[in-house]
Amino acid sequence: MKTAGIVRKVDDLGRIVLPAEMRRLLELDRSDVEIFLDGNRICLRKYSPNCIFCGAQEALTQLAGKSVCADCIKKLWERK
Numbered sequence: 329m330k331t332a333g334i335v336r337k338v339d340d341l342g343r344i345v346l347p348a349e350m351r352r353l354l355e356l357d358r359s360d361v362e363i364f365l366d367g368n369r370i371c372l373r374k375y376s377p378n379c380i381f382c383g384a385q386e387a388l389t390q391l392a393g394k395s396v397c398a399d400c401i402k403k404l405w406e407r408k
């Protein structure tokens with residue numbers, strides 16, 4: 329992992345400002361960001377929904393608040 333060497337203060341509400349250059353590079357403006365822990369690191373990545381079964385990012389449908397791809401929907405219908 330590259331270290332950018334940018335230090336930002338966390339404000340009283342837990343907010344930080346992501347550097348504009350990084351937001352622009354990853355096209356993050358007005359995007360959702362996924363936040364998770366990796367050991368003692370706080371990781372951010374641009375959120376893109378995945379199929380809950382296979383991880384595909386194309387042809388997604390929302391079912392009960394979860395994303396499911398067309399292939400998995402087809403496989404579910406074919407199950408007996």
Ligand SMILES: [Zn+2]
Pocket residue numbers: 379380381382383384396397398399400401
């Ligand atoms: Zn799938």
